[in-house]
Each structure stands twice: as C-alpha cells, then as structure tokens.
Amino acid sequence: MDDALSAEAEMVHDRPGRLREFWFYFRENRGAVIGLWIFAVFAFLALFGPWIAPHDATAQFRAATLQPPVWQDGGTWSHILGTDPLGRDMLSRLIVGARYSFFVGIVVVSIAASGGIIVGLISGFAPKWLDSIIMRIMDIILAFPSLLLALVLVAILGPSLTNAMIAIAIVLQPHYVRLTRASVLSERQKDYVTSARVVGAGTLRLMVVTVLPNCLAPIIVQAALSFSTAILDAAALGFLGMGAQPPTPEWGTMLAEAREFILRAWWVVTFPGLAILVTVLAINLMGDGLRDALDPKLKRS
C-alpha cells in the first residue's frame, strides 16, 4: 500500500514540464519536425547568408549572363544554379535573399502580434461600448481583401520593403485582436480569474499575469501561420513592384525582374519561387504541428 502510494507520488513528481510535454507531442508529427529542420536551415541562411554565398549577390558577371544551371549544357560549377539576365549568380542571390523574407516574417509577426494582443486584451476587459468600437474597426480592416489593402497602403507610403512590412502588419493585426479577445472572454468567466479578483488583483494584473498566459496557445499557432502569410504577401508585393526594390535580392522582386525571360530561361523564374514555396511550406508544417501539440482537444486522438 505504502509502496503504491509513494510510487504514485513519484509519478506525480515526474510529470513532465510544459516544454517537454509540448516537445513530446510536437515530435510525434513527422511533417512538423521536417518543417522545423527546414526552418532552421532557412534561419541559418538568413543570419549568415552573405558569408556562405559563393559570390556577391549584386556582382554582375558580364561574361556569363543567363547561364543555365550546372547540369544543363553550358552550365558551370562556378554558377551552380545559373545566372540571371544581368549575370548575377542565382544561388548567391537566393541565399542572401533568405534574410529579407526572414526579416519580413519576424518584424510583421512581432508588430501584428504585440499590437493585436494589447488591443485584444483591452477589448476583452473594456466596457461594452469600447469593445464594440474596437471590434467595428477590426471589421472595417477585415472587409478589405488583405493584399489589396496592403497594396494601397504601400502606394500611399511609397514602395519599399519597410512600408510593405508595415502594411502587411496592419492587415494581419485584426486576426490577433479577434483571437485574443475571444480567448479572454472565455477565460474571464472561469473561477481562477474570479478568485484572483477577489484576492485583490487589479485589472492590469488580471489582464497580463492571470489571463494572458492561458490565451497564448492559439496566438502562438496564429503567429506561425501569419509568419508564412507575411512572407507570401511581401513576395507578392515585391512581384507587383510595390515591395523591396531592385537590385535587392528579395525572392518576389527577383521573380518580377525575371518575368520577361520566362520562356527563354526557366531557371531565373523557377528557383526564387521554389525558395518561397519551400519556406512557406516548412512554416505551415510547423504551424500544423504546433496546433496539434498545443490544442488539448486534439491530443491523443
């Protein structure tokens, strides 16, 4: 009897920490782990790209314009993925370009998520009239198709990568507001919040210390998903000439520059888009894994 009790106590003591439990579930999803590895490579390239790239991303090799990749006739090992119409090395441009997409994702998600969480928390705790006003404003932003709104915003602010990031962050932010508000509203009614209030916690403490940590799971998943949306939208804006400006080796901008050569040189079009696709896919795989690992409803199902 005693033994059984102490064994049980031991087990309770051994309950894995949150992070370990999360990793346990995350690891079960093979796609998510693959996504994580690809993302790690992507992040590594983003940080150290210019030192890894075989050539300078903007150096023009005038003798070798539109040179095909190494496995095709006329390709050489010095330009493994070929060169673009100005003779710049494709591989180097792709590697250096990783940092722009990575940067876009980080900045956009940070702005959109922090802004959205703050507004959502306020909305969830505010009196009804303020809550209504905030939610109507979010409805207004959501009524415009995101890419169109971003496009017009960039046209107003002037085409550049920074302005594209600001525009995308504004467009994505309402999703965080709605998500945060919804979780706050459902958490607020629970007993632990009432007891915290009875003990004398102020509204600010209730918001940030008591409620917020319990609302984070869906927000983290949303962060992963909007990381990929941000990369896609920034590339689309670059493609339309409203994002990063040439000669920046941003992937979307590279595609825009390559458009007129699509029937003559498939590689200048194929590789930048493939880079976008693989990155976005990896992040979405990770997002799916995060959702499965963080959502208690789906666990063990």
Next chain:
Amino acid sequence: MLKYVLSRLATFIPTFIGVTLISFAFIRVLPGDPIVVMAGERGITEERYAQLEQQFGFDRPIYVQFWDYFTGVLQGDLGNSFVTKRPVWDEFFSLFPATLELSVCAMIFAVALGLPAGVIAAVNRGKFFDRALMSTALVGYSMPIFWWALLLIIVFSGNLGWTPVSGRIDLLYYFPNATGFMLIDSIASGQDGAFVSALRHLLLPTIVLGTIPLAVIARQTRSAMLEVLGEDYIRTARAKGMSPGRINGIHALRNALIPVITVIGLSVGTLLAGAILTETIFSWPGIGKWMVDSIFRRDYPVVQGGLLLIAVMVMVVNLTVDMLYGIINPKIRKR
C-alpha cells in the same frame, strides 16, 4: 431569428460608414496632388488650378468633402476616372463580369476537386491516400500563386503550346459582349471555335486562382468529415448494416458540408486578392488588373471607388453567409 438578423444588420451600417471613410481618407493622404497628376507633363497654370480645385471641391473643408462623397456613394456616384473620364461605377460594372466569370470557374474547379479529395482523405484516415492528398493540399495552401502562374505558363504555353498566355479570347473573334461573360457570349455569337478559344484562355487563370481555395476546401472537408464520422448516429447507421458508401456519401457528407459552405462563402475576399495577382499576370481585363493599373496611374477616384465597392461586396457576401449559417445552424443565433 429576426433579432439575429437585425443585430447583424446593425453592425453592418457602422462598418459601411467606416469603410467609406477609410477609402476616402486613403486618397486624401496619397502622395501627390491629384490635380497636378491630372494635368500631366504639360503642367498647369495657377488660374486653371484654382478653377479645377473648385470644380472638384478640394478647396472646401475636409468634412464637407467627405459628406459630399458619402451622399454621392449612397446614390451610386463614385466620381469619374481621371484617365478615361468615365464614371467609376460604370467602369467597375463593365469589368466586373470578367472577374466574376473567372472567380466562379475557379470556385467550381476548387469545389469539384476539393470536396472529393477531402472525403477520400477522411475515409482513409492515416492511410496512404490521406497522407498523399493532405500533403498535396498543404503544398497548394503554401503556394505563391504568382509563381505558380508563371510555372504553368512555362509548361503549358511555352513547352506544350496548348494555352494562350494572356487575354480572354483570340483577337480573331469579334462580337458584342451582351452579358460580359465570355463563355456565354462566345456561344451566342455562333462563331466557330470562339467558345473553345474562350475556354482555352480561361483554363490557366482558373487553375491559378482556384489552387488556394482548393487546398482550403480539401482540408476543411477532411476535418469536418472526421468530426462527423465520430458521431453516434454514424455508428448507429453502421450498426444497422448500411453500406459505407451510403454512410459516407449521404449521412456524413451532408452534415460535414455546413462548415465547408461557410469556408466557401468566406473565401470571396481571398478570391479577390488572388484575382489581383492572377489578372495582372494573365492580362485578364477584370477588377483586379484595373485596380493595380489605377494604383500605378494614380487614378485616385478609381482606387477610392474600387476599394469601396470591393469592400462592400465582401461585406455583403459575409453577411449573407452569416445569415444563411444562422438559418442552417440554430446554435449560432444565440450569441
């Protein structure tokens, strides 16, 4: 039910006013003076500038200008385009059928492939088919569609020469566009090959625009089906000895369709955003291309009016979906 409809309508009106305000305000802060842009390269005398300023009402206080714009909007007057001088309203609705035709075809493509894919994946949960279909769907969901369009052009137009690269129909054919829908007009014209030409022009843009909705629908159908398949009444049907085809196809799919229909309704915004890229790449003369061109031309009234009309359209569709959903699913009304 009436209370639900009224409360939804009550949120519609302030949102509508806000959307009008935003599209109005955007143009007021766009860089560049509209009148200077209109005058073009030749420049403009100060006298003429003052005259135009008065004509457009730019010299009056901003709230008066907004009030004029707002009352104009309610009467269907969105101003005239700087470039073509035609009313924005007329331009929008002469181009709209092209976008509608493309969007409807894209949606049909997405539903026709997405629904069966989702059902097959759910029924074969965890098996090969499920994994293969869902991996493909995730790739489609992650697709940069502007690149996807270029790839399809390389393969189908460049290498195989099957499809044209741009436009809605070969220049060879000419007929008045009675309905604005090329597929219908080309049949009505009775010219040999016109319909086939229109169809071939439509093929690649449809695939490009339909790809993301296709992936979303497949994923949504699968998860909705899985949820329904776990319900008790399905087990009952199975226990009664009903054939799996009948259970999956009729009992389960019918209830799984409710969330799927919502997703279809709510993807209007996604379609319009996709139309911006798709139409630009394929030179498709619809709303998306018109908006992008106008933004580059700094045609303020068009950007303003187009933004507003598109937003209102999205809002109306969302409202309709919400109401339909409220009718189908009584649980929602209570909120």
